[in-house]
Amino acid sequence: MTPIDDQTPPDGLGAAGLPGGAGLPADAGLPADDALVLGGLELTSSDLNGHSIDELADYYDAGLTPPDVSIDDSAGCQIALAAIARLRALTAQLAADDEASQSGVDEGWVSGILNQISLQARAGRDIPLIEADSTTSHLVITEGAVRAIVRAAGDRVPGLFIGRCRFVGDVTVAGEPVVVEVDASVLWGQSIRQTAEAVRQAIMTDLARHTRLNVVAVDVTVHDVQSAAPDARADGEGSADV
Amino acid sequence: MAPISDADDRTLAGRAADGDVRAFEILVRRYAGLMRGYAGRMLQSTDEVDDVVQAAFITAWQQLPNLADPSVVKSWMMRIVNRKALDRIRARHPHDELGSPASRGLPAPVQHSPEAVAEHHAVRSALSQVLAGLPEQQRQCWLMKEVAGYSYDDIADELGLPVSTVRGLLSRARKRVISEMEAWR
Numbered sequence: 001m002t003p004i005d006d007q008t009p010p011d012g013l014g015a016a017g018l019p020g021g022a023g024l025p026a027d028a029g030l031p032a033d034d035a036l037v038l039g040g041l042e043l044t045s046s047d048l049n050g051h052s053i054d055e056l057a058d059y060y061d062a063g064l065t066p067p068d069v070s071i072d073d074s075a076g077c078q079i080a081l082a083a084i085a086r087l088r089a090l091t092a093q094l095a096a097d098d099e100a101s102q103s104g105v106d107e108g109w110v111s112g113i114l115n116q117i118s119l120q121a122r123a124g125r126d127i128p129l130i131e132a133d134s135t136t137s138h139l140v141i142t143e144g145a146v147r148a149i150v151r152a153a154g155d156r157v158p159g160l161f162i163g164r165c166r167f168v169g170d171v172t173v174a175g176e177p178v179v180v181e182v183d184a185s186v187l188w189g190q191s192i193r194q195t196a197e198a199v200r201q202a203i204m205t206d207l208a209r210h211t212r213l214n215v216v217a218v219d220v221t222v223h224d225v226q227s228a229a230p231d232a233r234a235d236g237e238g239s240a241d242v
Numbered sequence: 243m244a245p246i247s248d249a250d251d252r253t254l255a256g257r258a259a260d261g262d263v264r265a266f267e268i269l270v271r272r273y274a275g276l277m278r279g280y281a282g283r284m285l286q287s288t289d290e291v292d293d294v295v296q297a298a299f300i301t302a303w304q305q306l307p308n309l310a311d312p313s314v315v316k317s318w319m320m321r322i323v324n325r326k327a328l329d330r331i332r333a334r335h336p337h338d339e340l341g342s343p344a345s346r347g348l349p350a351p352v353q354h355s356p357e358a359v360a361e362h363h364a365v366r367s368a369l370s371q372v373l374a375g376l377p378e379q380q381r382q383c384w385l386m387k388e389v390a391g392y393s394y395d396d397i398a399d400e401l402g403l404p405v406s407t408v409r410g411l412l413s414r415a416r417k418r419v420i421s422e423m424e425a426w427r
Binding site for chain 1: 249254292409419
């Protein structure tokens with residue numbers, strides 16, 4: 001059995017007005033706070049072959065592997081596992097309901113977040129816009145602004161989304177060689193090679209136009225190939241360096 | 243051209259880490275419902291959800307540049323929401339230990355007879371009430387494990403409790419929820 005070491009007093013089963021205690025014999029009183037009652041019967045530790053409910057939940061979560069005959073051959077454990085499975089399904093539905101009930105996002109609430117974060121710009125390093133031999137003027141563009149240029153260039157290329165962008169090299173010194181590394185996901189059906197080449201060219205062109213960075217390479221890492229209607233999940237780590 | 247709102251989480255989190263407010267807005271809209279639903283369960287109140295989840299998203303924006311793997315942004319943000327909700331619960335009772343058993347002045351869950359609950363949502367409403375009726379620490383452990391997907395060790399870290407205590411709380415919560423829900427099969 002699991003040790004009971006929290007300080008919560010027993011406050012009774014069925015106290016919420018639910019029919020949880022309805023199946024109990026009237027003279028049984030309320031079962032102990034930590035009793036497992038299924039089908040109107042209290043399942044004891046021996047009914048569960050000595051397993052605790054959290055062991056059974058962990059076994060269920062592990063996909064009933066590795067096989068444990070002391071669980072698989074116990075009628076009590078099987079009843080408890082079935083109850084755990086039902087509860088899992090119900091919990092998933094409850095969480096989905098909770099999410100759906102909150103789906104109508106209040107625009108003022110969203111604006112409240114965006115207004116706050118907009119004040120916290122990510123400027124990054126200062127990148128000189130004037131040749132190193134100029135001693136009279138100091139003109140810089142921030143790293144954050146150059147990242148925005150890279151993203152905008154990438155967004156002009158159909159079938160691809162630009163993610164994170166890094167500049168490798170000392171961008172604060174004019175003329176230093178810089179490698180641009182971008183993360184991207186490509187829509188299903190595109191040629192990864194052609195799309196990556198198009199985005200490389202677009203980034204090179206725009207950086208040459210708007211900055212004095214000495215870009216020696218643009219490395220595009222395609223981390224995902226996603227269908228046109230994504231399920232908004234970022235898994236399927238189909239990384240391919242091009 | 244596909245709109246950026248179709249982009250995957252990793253792309254959006256990467257852009258947001260680089261300072262793209264629009265990409266972050268898409269993440270906010272994508273997960274606001276999930277985060278608000280979870281916070282509401284954890285807080286057992288709806289009037290604090292706005293503040294807690296808003297604060298969580300702002301913290302997420304600030305910390306995104308430190309997120310090593312942007313593809314896990316959803317579960318990472320869920321943890322920030324969880325932490326903000328726990329902070330808020332602690333702030334309600336500055337002199338109590340987290341989760342001491344007092345009913346904490348929260349409104350009692352509305353009680354309905356099974357017949358009174360609309361048929362379609364009856365079982366889920368019942369689960370909702372059973373969860374609301376759990377002692378606070380049990381409910382917190384249960385939500386973190388079953389809804390937010392925390393490990394026992396991570397729950398122990400978040401709540402500042404020994405792992406054995408977390409296991410005990412979860413064990414009691416599970417038995418009680420399973421037992422009370424059994425009538426709704």
